[in-house]
Amino acid sequence: MKAYDGMYIDGAWRPAAGRDVIEVVNPADEQVIATVPAGTVEDVDAAVRAARAALPAWAATPPAERAARLAALRDVLTARQDEIAGTVTAELGSPLKLSQTVHAGMPVAVAGSYAELAATYAFEERVGNSTVLHEPVGVVGAITPWNYPLHQIVAKTAPALAAGCTLVVKPAEDTPLVARLFAEAVHEAGVPAGVFNLVTGLGPVAGQALAEHPDVDLVSFTGSTAVGRRIGAIATGMVKKVALELGGKSANVILPSADLARAVNVGVANVMSNSGQTCSAWTRMLVHREQYDEAVELAAAAAAKYGDRIGPVVNARQRDRVRGYIEKGVAEGARLVAGGPGAPREKGYWVSPTVFADVTPEMTIAQEEIFGPVLSVLRYDDEEDALRLANGTVYGLAGAVWAGDEAEAVAFARRMDTGQVDINGGRFNPLAPFGGYKQSGVGRELGAHGLTEYLQTKSLQF
Secondary structure (H helix, E strand, O other): OEEOOOEEEOOEEEOOOOOOEEEEEEOOOOEEEEEEEOOOHHHHHHHHHHHHHHHHHHHHOOHHHHHHHHHHHHHHHHHOHHHHHHHHHHHHOOOHHHHHHHHOHHHHHHHHHHHHHHHHOOOEEEEOOEEEEEEEOOEEEEEOOOOOHHHHHHHHHHHHHHHOOEEEEEOOOOOOHHHHHHHHHHHHOOOOOOOEEEOOOOHHHHHHHHHHOOOOOEEEEEOOHHHHHHHHHHHHHOOOEEEEEOOOOOEEEEOOOOOHHHHHHHHHHHHHHHHHOOOOOOOEEEEEHHHHHHHHHHHHHHHHOOOOOOOOOOOHHHHHHHHHHHHHHHHOOOEEEEOOOOOOOOOOOOOOOEEEEOOOOOOHHHHOOOOOOEEEEEEEOOHHHHHHHHOOOOEEOOEEEEOOOHHHHHHHHOOOOOOOOEEOOOOOOOOOOEOOEEOOEEOOEOHHHHHHOOEEEEEEEO
């Protein structure tokens, strides 16, 4: 076990203000692998003051130079991908292959995309007799989750840096080690002191202090809808900007003309990826009544293949939460066709890949985000019924539509109340805006739309 010390503040690792530490546990075997400082209000204040002091110079830095620092950051992340992947596997429990391709690979692509955007974005434009300036919003407080620990840090840090903002990142307490690696990468990339700062700590202490700090101009949060509401209330009360990427209960709509086997198999893979700990996972599979029994058989068979292919969930609390939802699904009358609440292994925070059939829309497992490897299969009668079910939750983050004719799928997708829809298995695009409708959040991440979250506008009339 390694005991890490210090917070990355103003370009250096500085001793934490308090003595409390957070234990980092490997969820695969429940062993403590490291400790990190539990940040205090004093640590957050020091980091915000450093970011505020660095803001004028970084905001005035030419976009081409900001782009160069982001390109250097991309290169450092590329060089350290193996170390990053191993760290994520140790603290999140993600299988190494997934850590290599997604947890270490995707942040490289996102950092690279913002290096290009910073160099090409029109930070000034002419509108009639006005010059419109797109200026940095100021100091950003970024509070990031554990499920994609590095990706979410990069998805906030890269556009903030491209915009000319400075920031303080408070990573999730379950996965702080890869955040420390990222701070090292920022330093190695030559980002000036104070522009990026890192404070590890607990949400109710360090996270709340960051959200409430009067010198933070924008709070960017990814996590549960419940915590997002609290942060939104804090930001609204202080009249500061907020960007929230919250929960989801996304629908995978399989229209009768679709390739059923492909749609079901890809849909199951989507739910099981990252042990179901993905806010945009298609956790509700909607199938026409006449194809329902076949789809359930296919889904059960597909899920059975994932028993040894997915990792654990992140901690004991999450394991118990997911198993509790499985038990509730059984109690409310859904039919288990794969998996169940039992422990598949004696050690570690494991949950069996689970599929429910005969799920009705009012059931808890059809309405609430479970955040584990659990799929609910619902039947519909016609396209209007499918649309009603797809739009029938408080969430609207993502979704999928499958049809034999692409135009048919697109027409359905246009009617879905959700922020992102994959058509016939469309690939994830790191340049497309990501974010939700309804209680899935406010604002967008990734690409040019993600950059605008970190900008404010000023018009000069002539």
